[in-house]
Amino acid sequence: MTVAVVGGGAVGLSTALALARRNASVTVFERDTLGSGASGRAAGLCYDAFADDVDAAVAADALARYRDMDLFEPQPYVWVARDESDATAVREQITQMQNNGVGVETLTSAELGDRYPALDTSGIEVAGLARDAGVLDPDKVVATLAEQAREAGATIETGTPVSLDSPATVETADETRPFDAVVVAAGPQTKPLVADVGVSLALKAYRAQALVTDPVDATLPSFYDATREFYWRPKGNALLVGDGAHEVDPTDWNPDADAEFVTRSLDRVEQTSALTPACDRAWAGLCTATPDGAPLAGQVADGLWVATGWQGHGLMRAPAMGNYLAADVLSRPNPLSEHLPDRVDPTRFDGSEEFAALDDPTRDWDA
Numbered sequence: 028m029t030v031a032v033v034g035g036g037a038v039g040l041s042t043a044l045a046l047a048r049r050n051a052s053v054t055v056f057e058r059d060t061l062g063s064g065a066s067g068r069a070a071g072l073c074y075d076a077f078a079d080d081v082d083a084a085v086a087a088d089a090l091a092r093y094r095d096m097d098l099f100e101p102q103p104y105v106w107v108a109r110d111e112s113d114a115t116a117v118r119e120q121i122t123q124m125q126n127n128g129v130g131v132e133t134l135t136s137a138e139l140g141d142r143y144p145a146l147d148t149s150g151i152e153v154a155g156l157a158r159d160a161g162v163l164d165p166d167k168v169v170a171t172l173a174e175q176a177r178e179a180g181a182t183i184e185t186g187t188p189v190s191l192d193s194p195a196t197v198e199t200a201d202e203t204r205p206f207d208a209v210v211v212a213a214g215p216q217t218k219p220l221v222a223d224v225g226v227s228l229a230l231k232a233y234r235a236q237a238l239v240t241d242p243v244d245a246t247l248p249s250f251y252d253a254t255r256e257f258y259w260r261p262k263g264n265a266l267l268v269g270d271g272a273h274e275v276d277p278t279d280w281n282p283d284a285d286a287e288f289v290t291r292s293l294d295r296v297e298q299t300s301a302l303t304p305a306c307d308r309a310w311a312g313l314c315t316a317t318p319d320g321a322p323l324a325g326q327v328a329d330g331l332w333v334a335t336g337w338q339g340h341g342l343m344r345a346p347a348m349g350n351y352l353a354a355d356v357l358s359r360p361n362p363l364s365e366h367l368p369d370r371v372d373p374t375r376f377d378g379s380e381e382f383a384a385l386d387d388p389t390r391d392w393d394a
């Protein structure tokens with residue numbers, strides 16, 4: 028079977044690898060360089076702390092694959108709530124996660140402070156700690172997936188933007204090539220690409236930002252503050268701090284971080300840890316959103332599949348979802364097929380839905 032994969036990010040490359048390992052003849056088309064989309068701009072958080080059983084199953088599968096590829100670096104993940112309604116939600120999530128067999132525990136503010144003295148835990152009502160979480164190096168993920176896909180027989184063509192001439196026919200600047208199947212994993216560009224062949228996706232883009240600080244002298248976990256709505260992860264001896272997300276037009280956005288995001292993020296670090304690092308570098312990238320927050324991953328037309336709508340969690344899920352998609356394209360058995368198809372079926376929407384990419388697109392970040 029000949030399969031084209033459009034998009035050389037973590038999802039496209041994972042899909043290509045899984046297809047090639049199942050003996051499909053795979054060609055990846057990437058318009059720019061590998062990882063030049065969201066994948067190379069991701070923070071690299073990777074965890075199994077999901078309250079939903081299907082999300083937890085996908086995460087468990089993905090983490091196992093990243094561990095096998097030696098790409099997973101263990102790093103506990105702590106998330107905290109500062110007001111009673113967030114705290115109630117965190118407690119409920121932890122019970123659900125424990126029911127799903129995820130290695131999480133609840134910590135009081137004092138217990139959290141004992142474990143991580145560099146954290147300022149004042150005002151924290153409750154914390155969750157995911158013991159089996161970790162971090163990924165996005166560049167290493169992309170390079171490893173590409174290397175393994177090539178070793179498995181895939182051809183990867185970079186600097187090759189494509190469009191679709193028909194659902195299973197790819198058009199480059201030089202040629203029009205029919206395939207048995209096409210998988211479009213082109214981030215926000217997936218929507219206009221498949222629109223050309225009459226497929227309408229319920230997909231929006233939002234811009235997320237991140238920065239890396241100067242070195243800090245502290246032992247900290249990966250951290251998400253559900254009330255202040257920001258996160259960090261240790262990166263080498265520095266911190267990678269992120270969020271600042273807002274809905275954008277994917278054809279008109281700024282890949283550089285906003286000065287205001289940098290100031291706010293450094294303030295958040297100082298409020299939460301008393302550390303006062305400067306910013307070493309900062310950037311922005313595009314994430315994709317769907318009306319229900321679940322991805323669009325599956326068949327949309329004869330010979331045509333899509334894989335997008337990761338809601339900021341595409342890197343950590345990539346190897347599981349790539350494997351799922353490859354099995355779906357080739358009609359082979361897949362351990363995730365029991366629950367996943369309904370959840371991620373891209374045709375569960377007709378594409379005309381009105382929705383906001385983020386819960387509260389008008390949120391005042393300075394509040």
Ligand SMILES: Cc1cc2nc3c(=O)[nH]c(=O)nc-3n(C[C@H](O)[C@H](O)[C@H](O)COP(=O)(O)OP(=O)(O)OC[C@H]3O[C@@H](n4cnc5c(N)ncnc54)[C@H](O)[C@@H]3O)c2cc1C
Pocket residue numbers: 033034035036037038039040056057058059060061062063064065066067068069070071072073187188189190212213214215216217220235236237269310311312313314334335337338339340341342343344
């Ligand atoms: C600041 C930030 C932090 C993030 N942090 C995390 C995190 O900690 N953990 C996590 O799991 N996720 C995180 N994400 C989300 C994650 O980056 C994405 O969900 C994931 O990378 C999506 O991978 P992808 O392969 O689907 O898309 P992409 O990596 O965007 O790849 C799509 C590719 O398609 C190519 N393309 C587009 N159009 C065409 C065309 N016409 N022809 C050929 N190629 C085309 C693009 O050039 C691009 O390389 C973060 C994102 C951002 C921006």
